[in-house]
Amino acid sequence: MNIAVDTAHPHLNDAELVRLLDSELSDWEAIELRKHLSACASCAGRRDSLYAAQEQVSATLRGIEIPRLSPERIARSLAAVERAAAARLKQRFYARSAALRAAAGIVLLFATAMAVTPVRAWIVEQWDSLVAAPAAELPPGVAAGSLEPSVVSFVPSKEVFRIHLAHPQQSGGLVLAARPVERAAAEVLKGSSAEAFTVLPDGLLIANSPASTTGYLVTVPESVEWVELLIGDGPLLRIPMAERELPWVRHINLGKTGEGEFGVELRSR
Amino acid sequence: MVVQRLFEQHHEELYRYLVRLTGDSDTAADIAQETFIRWVENEPRDAQPRAWLFKVATNLARDGLRVQSRRLTLLEESPGDAPLGDAPLLPDQDLERRENQRLMRDALTALPERDRMILLMREEGFSHREIADAAGTTTKSVGTLLARALRALTAQLAPDSETLL
Numbered sequence: 001m002n003i004a005v006d007t008a009h010p011h012l013n014d015a016e017l018v019r020l021l022d023s024e025l026s027d028w029e030a031i032e033l034r035k036h037l038s039a040c041a042s043c044a045g046r047r048d049s050l051y052a053a054q055e056q057v058s059a060t061l062r063g064i065e066i067p068r069l070s071p072e073r074i075a076r077s078l079a080a081v082e083r084a085a086a087a088r089l090k091q092r093f094y095a096r097s098a099a100l101r102a103a104a105g106i107v108l109l110f111a112t113a114m115a116v117t118p119v120r121a122w123i124v125e126q127w128d129s130l131v132a133a134p135a136a137e138l139p140p141g142v143a144a145g146s147l148e149p150s151v152v153s154f155v156p157s158k159e160v161f162r163i164h165l166a167h168p169q170q171s172g173g174l175v176l177a178a179r180p181v182e183r184a185a186a187e188v189l190k191g192s193s194a195e196a197f198t199v200l201p202d203g204l205l206i207a208n209s210p211a212s213t214t215g216y217l218v219t220v221p222e223s224v225e226w227v228e229l230l231i232g233d234g235p236l237l238r239i240p241m242a243e244r245e246l247p248w249v250r251h252i253n254l255g256k257t258g259e260g261e262f263g264v265e266l267r268s269r
Numbered sequence: 270m271v272v273q274r275l276f277e278q279h280h281e282e283l284y285r286y287l288v289r290l291t292g293d294s295d296t297a298a299d300i301a302q303e304t305f306i307r308w309v310e311n312e313p314r315d316a317q318p319r320a321w322l323f324k325v326a327t328n329l330a331r332d333g334l335r336v337q338s339r340r341l342t343l344l345e346e347s348p349g350d351a352p353l354g355d356a357p358l359l360p361d362q363d364l365e366r367r368e369n370q371r372l373m374r375d376a377l378t379a380l381p382e383r384d385r386m387i388l389l390m391r392e393e394g395f396s397h398r399e400i401a402d403a404a405g406t407t408t409k410s411v412g413t414l415l416a417r418a419l420r421a422l423t424a425q426l427a428p429d430s431e432t433l434l
Contacts, residue, residue, distance in 0.1 A: 013416075014412075014413070014416030014417075014419075014420070015409070015412035015413040015415075015416055016412065017416070018412045018413075018415045018416045018419075019397065019412040022391070022397065022412075022415075024396070024397045024408075024412065049423075050416065050419060053419040053422060053423055054419065056369075056373060057373070057377070057388060057392070057419070057422065058392060060373035060374060060377065061289060061377075061389070061392050064289065064374065066284075066285050066288050066289075066294075067288070067294040069284065069294070069298055073298060074280070077276075077280070077298065077301065077302040077305070078273065078276055078280075080302055080306065081272055081273075081276060081302065081305040081306055081309060082272065082273065084306040084309045084310065085272050085309045088309055088310060088312075
């Protein structure tokens with residue numbers, strides 16, 4: 001058996017011919033290859049030789065005797081596999097049982113603890129503080145249902161709290177509230193939630209865009225003595241918080257001023 | 270039981286493939302059994318069962334061949350067997366056929382392990398993509414590897430030929 005090759009005019013390579021013989025080509029690829037083969041005797045000869053080689057391999061393999069396994073040997077193999085399957089099932093059952101037993105234990109422990117008055121009182125107190133978080137101060141006209149899911153809450157580490165908006169906006173406002181709480185919070189009040197809040201060591205960065213029309217609510221805790229507001233590259237606005245009566249709210253317009261420039265217009269509640 | 274059905278569907282062909290790959294029927298039977306046990310232990314829900322079984326069996330066979338340094342010899346053809354459906358051959362023709370078969374068997378035995386595995390998987394009807402997955406290579410490479418294996422076989426069978434691939 002010979003496989004001839006015309007090295008002077010190489011065309012299709014062996015891999016392409018094998019893929020054609022094994023029907024591994026797309027319809028388009030197969031059409032292109034067959035077109036070439038119909039016009040190229042050299043490649044057609046190599047394809048025929050590869051095909052003959054494949055057929056001879058197949059014939060040889062079919063001719064090799066495969067010793068038959070005895071029925072007993074096959075049955076032993078199947079039994080071993082079924083034993084492994086049963087063991088695996090038992091393992092999963094016990095794992096699930098262990099999880100259920102652990103869960104039942106926790107429930108029993110909790111029920112027992114609830115029966116003890118001081119423990120019950122402590123649990124109830126913790127639960128109350130979790131569900132009764134102070135409500136955010138909303139500006140007039142903004143309904144609670146308009147709150148967007150973008151919310152951050154953190155404890156400021158400094159007495160100066162800086163709010164930095166990346167850009168002046170098309171419109172929208174910032175409601176700045178000071179409350180007798182320990183944590184600062186920021187959330188989108190209305191508009192899109194595309195603006196991202198980033199908590200910084202000295203405050204908050206609001207990654208807005210010049211086209212934004214979003215309204216924000218930022219609550220600062222009573223530990224903050226100064227609030228600094230920086231919009232884009234604009235001037236820094238400093239608002240003293242000490243000796244102000246809490247709660248305190250300031251509405252800051254983030255849109256253009258009447259003069260056609262981006263600016264800050266402060267309006268007290 | 271699902272694994273029982275899987276065993277009935279694929280055990281025989283897996284065993285046949287392993288006999289051709291390892292050259293030893295006992296080893297092939299052991300590896301086939303271990304392969305189905307691995308199926309039970311791993312529960313590969315997203316895999317094609319047949320391709321998964323052959324891939325794992327190939328890996329087990331490869332590991333076994335390396336560890337034991339087993340010398341591979343393809344089994345001898347059973348004497349007196351004629352290919353099914355063929356008319357009885359004349360003695361000279363039969364002798365020639367047997368000689369050609371022996372040469373081909375020796376050439377297959379001399380192939381690198383991966384080349385032989387690829388040829389055998391192709392013989393079992395696997396696609397190039399499935400062969401690539403089992404061999405740890407790309408689909409495009411399988412065509413090249415198959416062609417190379419065929420080239421090596423022909424070179425072994427006709428080393429004095431003036432026309433080579």
